[in-house]
Amino acid sequence: MNRCRLVCLVSLLFSLVACHEEKQASSSPRPPGKASYGDAIVVGSIGEPSTLLPLLASDSASRDVAGEIYNGLVRYDKNLKLEGDLAERWEISRDGLTITFHLRKGVKWHDGQPFTSRDVLYTYRITIDPKTPTAYAEDFKQVKRAEAPDPFTFRVTYAKPFAPALESWGVAILPAHLLEGKDITKSELARQPVGTGPYRIKEWVAGQKLVLESNHDYYEGRPYIDRYVYRIIPDTATMYMELKAGGLDMMGLTPVQYQRQTTTNEFLSRFNKYRYPASAYTYLGYNLRHPLFSDRRVRQALTSAINKDEIVQGVQLGMGQVAHGPYKPGTWPYNPKVKDFPYDPARARVLLAEAGWRERNGDGILVKDGKPFSFTILTNQGNDQRLKCALIIQQRLKKVGIEVKIRTIEWASFLKNFIDKGDFQAVLLGWTIGQDPDLYDVWHSSKTGPKELNFVGYKNAEMDRLIERGRGTFDQEERRRCYFRIQEILAEDQPYTFLYVPDALPVVSARFRGIEPAPAGIMHNFIRWYVPKNEQVY
Amino acid sequence: MLSYLAKRLLLMIPLLVGITIITFGVIHLAPGEPVEMQVAMNPKVSAEARERLRKFYELDKPLHVQYGKWVSRLVRLDFGRSFAPDGRPVITKIRERLPVTISLNLIVLILEFALAIPIGVMAATHRDGPLDRWTTVFVFLGFATPLFWLSLILMYLFGVKLGWLPISGLHSLGYEVHGLWWQVGDLTKHLVIPISVATFGSLAGLSRYMRTGMIEVLGQDYIMTARAKGLPERVVIYRHALRNALLPAITILGLSVPGLIGGSVIFESIFAIPGMGKLFMDGVMARDYPLVMGVLVIGAVLTLLGNLLADLAYAVADPRIRHGRERAL
Numbered sequence: 001m002n003r004c005r006l007v008c009l010v011s012l013l014f015s016l017v018a019c020h021e022e023k024q025a026s027s028s029p030r031p032p033g034k035a036s037y038g039d040a041i042v043v044g045s046i047g048e049p050s051t052l053l054p055l056l057a058s059d060s061a062s063r064d065v066a067g068e069i070y071n072g073l074v075r076y077d078k079n080l081k082l083e084g085d086l087a088e089r090w091e092i093s094r095d096g097l098t099i100t101f102h103l104r105k106g107v108k109w110h111d112g113q114p115f116t117s118r119d120v121l122y123t124y125r126i127t128i129d130p131k132t133p134t135a136y137a138e139d140f141k142q143v144k145r146a147e148a149p150d151p152f153t154f155r156v157t158y159a160k161p162f163a164p165a166l167e168s169w170g171v172a173i174l175p176a177h178l179l180e181g182k183d184i185t186k187s188e189l190a191r192q193p194v195g196t197g198p199y200r201i202k203e204w205v206a207g208q209k210l211v212l213e214s215n216h217d218y219y220e221g222r223p224y225i226d227r228y229v230y231r232i233i234p235d236t237a238t239m240y241m242e243l244k245a246g247g248l249d250m251m252g253l254t255p256v257q258y259q260r261q262t263t264t265n266e267f268l269s270r271f272n273k274y275r276y277p278a279s280a281y282t283y284l285g286y287n288l289r290h291p292l293f294s295d296r297r298v299r300q301a302l303t304s305a306i307n308k309d310e311i312v313q314g315v316q317l318g319m320g321q322v323a324h325g326p327y328k329p330g331t332w333p334y335n336p337k338v339k340d341f342p343y344d345p346a347r348a349r350v351l352l353a354e355a356g357w358r359e360r361n362g363d364g365i366l367v368k369d370g371k372p373f374s375f376t377i378l379t380n381q382g383n384d385q386r387l388k389c390a391l392i393i394q395q396r397l398k399k400v401g402i403e404v405k406i407r408t409i410e411w412a413s414f415l416k417n418f419i420d421k422g423d424f425q426a427v428l429l430g431w432t433i434g435q436d437p438d439l440y441d442v443w444h445s446s447k448t449g450p451k452e453l454n455f456v457g458y459k460n461a462e463m464d465r466l467i468e469r470g471r472g473t474f475d476q477e478e479r480r481r482c483y484f485r486i487q488e489i490l491a492e493d494q495p496y497t498f499l500y501v502p503d504a505l506p507v508v509s510a511r512f513r514g515i516e517p518a519p520a521g522i523m524h525n526f527i528r529w530y531v532p533k534n535e536q537v538y
Numbered sequence: 539m540l541s542y543l544a545k546r547l548l549l550m551i552p553l554l555v556g557i558t559i560i561t562f563g564v565i566h567l568a569p570g571e572p573v574e575m576q577v578a579m580n581p582k583v584s585a586e587a588r589e590r591l592r593k594f595y596e597l598d599k600p601l602h603v604q605y606g607k608w609v610s611r612l613v614r615l616d617f618g619r620s621f622a623p624d625g626r627p628v629i630t631k632i633r634e635r636l637p638v639t640i641s642l643n644l645i646v647l648i649l650e651f652a653l654a655i656p657i658g659v660m661a662a663t664h665r666d667g668p669l670d671r672w673t674t675v676f677v678f679l680g681f682a683t684p685l686f687w688l689s690l691i692l693m694y695l696f697g698v699k700l701g702w703l704p705i706s707g708l709h710s711l712g713y714e715v716h717g718l719w720w721q722v723g724d725l726t727k728h729l730v731i732p733i734s735v736a737t738f739g740s741l742a743g744l745s746r747y748m749r750t751g752m753i754e755v756l757g758q759d760y761i762m763t764a765r766a767k768g769l770p771e772r773v774v775i776y777r778h779a780l781r782n783a784l785l786p787a788i789t790i791l792g793l794s795v796p797g798l799i800g801g802s803v804i805f806e807s808i809f810a811i812p813g814m815g816k817l818f819m820d821g822v823m824a825r826d827y828p829l830v831m832g833v834l835v836i837g838a839v840l841t842l843l844g845n846l847l848a849d850l851a852y853a854v855a856d857p858r859i860r861h862g863r864e865r866a867l
Contacts, residue, residue: 132590135591138587190626206812413569415569451588
């Protein structure tokens with residue numbers, strides 16, 4: 001929030017300067033005008049959605065569009081707290097085993113049929129059906145019993161308390177009356193979805209665009225913007241030019257575009273830029289099975305030798321913040337007191353010397369047992385930011401006597417030949433930060449097998465216990481305590497060097513009003529965005 | 539002639555089988571499977587879910603069984619369903635993309651021939667003169683310029699700075715409400731930059747062939763005879779010389795047939811044109827085996843047909859070849 005205020009302040013300053021020079025266009029925020037229906041928003045996407053049955057989709061384009069068409073039982077509000085969506089409210093039994101959802105009455109599918117608990121039950125059943133080719137059955141498999149005692153009550157019982165369970169009911173609820181008894185993989189609904197959401201599909205021109213139109217009967221009220229046009233533009237340079245030429249209303253900027261190419265008054269009078277931390281982090285992960293990295297002091301030394309601020313500046317042009325752990329700063333599980341090893345090359349040398357690494361043959365490279373300290377950072381091809389990161393790290397580590405080589409590898413081969421086989425020394429990759437803080441898949445010691453996500457091989461008994469306790473209770477205070485301690489452990493153990501959390505840098509045409517930046521980003525109140533009548537263009 | 543044609547067509551069958559076996563093998567050699575590409579690094583996906591997906595796509599079966607199933611579908615002209623999450627029939631996906639790609643490529647091909655032939659002829663008749671040199675510079679500039687770069691420059695100039703032309707896509711938003719002529723104009727505007735750039739890049743090859751062919755023909759005795767007869771230079775060049783110099787152009791035309799269904803990924807990405815190139819590339823990246831095989835088989839058939847067509851056209855155009863072959867048969 002502070003950052004947003006700062007941006008406002010800066011743009012205010014800009015406008016003051018602009019007022020002094022009369023020739024320049026003013027970039028002061030436009031007056032709010034009157035909220036009115038109409039107009040369209042044109043959004044660019046590099047990928048085309050694959051299917052609008054979210055259960056079967058695995059790409060972000062599908063998820064984005066489906067998000068406007070469907071609702072779940074619950075959703076995250078603008079402060080990233082769970083709130084009721086199709087469920088008006090819910091109760092969790094005292095033993096934490098049973099969740100009872102009370103469904104909203106009067107919600108209608110886009111074809112006019114009423115939404116009931118039958119739809120929820122169907123969504124659950126089709127998800128766990130072994131014949132359904134979905135990747136997302138895992139959370140629902142924890143359910144021991146699901147029942148719909150009446151049309152507006154839905155109850156699930158778990159074998160043991162499972163905190164991420166609540167979030168898992170945020171999945172898109174599918175219309176039972178159109179799908180029951182049919183083969184979902186061949187359903188027309190993949191292209192012509194019927195949901196309960198604020199927008200419905202109007203037209204899908206393969207490879208070019210999707211047009212959604214507002215659902216006048218939406219349970220939260222008719223969205224102000226009539227049409228949502230999703231244009232497929234695979235090239236980001238083209239997308240940026242379309243934005244400047246007025247062909248797009250919204251896109252995410254790169255740090256260079258944000259800092260250097262969109263600072264003219266002309267641009268600022270036509271667009272509003274936003275900036276907030278993205279839900280992702282970039283890290284350098286060490287293969288803990290490799291003898292080089294099995295000593296904790298070595299990993300601590302590596303982190304001390306890396307200047308994270310410099311990486312944020314160099315790679316993100318300052319558009320991001322240093323990461324110390326796996327959570328997003330400002331969210332409830334984030335422990336602000338945890339700081340890992342600050343940049344201190346002298347300390348790095350001391351730690352390395354303690355671990356037995358000394359300079360012996362005058363070439364500046366540290367040696368132990370006759371072997372030089374040299375390793376390769378692997379990263380996936382085509383991600384320029386990660387490559388830049390690796391280059392900066394290479395320079396810094398050289399200064400403490402460690403030789404780093406960098407290799408970029410095509411994604412499929414990267415996974416198959418290196419990650420799956422555990423055949424790597426260090427990797428530079430990123431994770432998205434889930435809204436539920438559960439870390440089971442990435443950090444639990446049971447997830448170190450092939451094709452599992454704890455591929456660095458981190459095993460820590462205390463960590464395992466904390467992860468299990470954290471996901472085994474619905475008490476947020478209790479969970480917070482677990483995750484705070486987990487961050488302390490990670491900061492001490494340094495299985496990764498957590499590098500940075502980048503900023504999301506969306507830009508939206510200035511004709512759209514009602515945008516409220518919040519921890520969840522800007523899209524949370526999209527149905528309340530509007531364009532004053534006199535500024536509508538479509 | 540007919541038995542020759544039948545023989546050539548029959549020979550294509552084993553060739554096609556060989557091509558499919560090799561391509562099928564090669565795609566499966568590439569690391570990564572469709573399932574991996576969809577779910578890798580996703581914490582929500584369990585090992586059980588992977589197996590479920592593999593089973594759904596029948597990836598758990600041995601390779602020769604997968605190939606057998608694919609071929610048995612293909613002989614019934616069924617290309618199967620895509621391995622992308624939409625699971626739509628491959629043929630539908632190709633059919634969506636094909637018209638755009640073929641039309642664009644045809645226009646570019648026509649423009650290429652319409653421009654490159656006169657350029658080649660002019661360069662040959664003005665050999666070593668300034669016209670020859672400037673056209674050489676021009677066509678090689680087109681050949682050597684990275685087209686994505688040129689495209690971006692033109693898009694910026696005409697789209698952003700001057701605002702005369704649209705930047706990407708095929709239609710303006712809301713074009714449906716306008717009349718036919720407005721729509722045609724709109725489409726034309728969208729295509730000006732992509733087609734100009736593609737044509738510019740394609741001129742070098744053909745115009746050089748034409749120039750060389752023409753220079754060779756102009757040195758022949760019968761041209762001297764024609765000139766000695768006192769025929770006007772125009773008639774000598776366009777009636778007597780050009781016909782013979784066009785032979786290599788026919789070969790190139792035949793070889794261009796399979797290219798008609800192929801698109802350039804970079805080109806289609808930059809202009810946001812939904813064509814075959816992007817479809818194929820995305821298919822390869824996602825290891826969408828049925829889609830990749832579908833596009834490749836169609837490409838292979840067209841290549842074989844194109845070669846046959848070129849041979850036949852050659853025989854029609856050149857009596858030496860025609861008679862030579864009949865003797866051999």
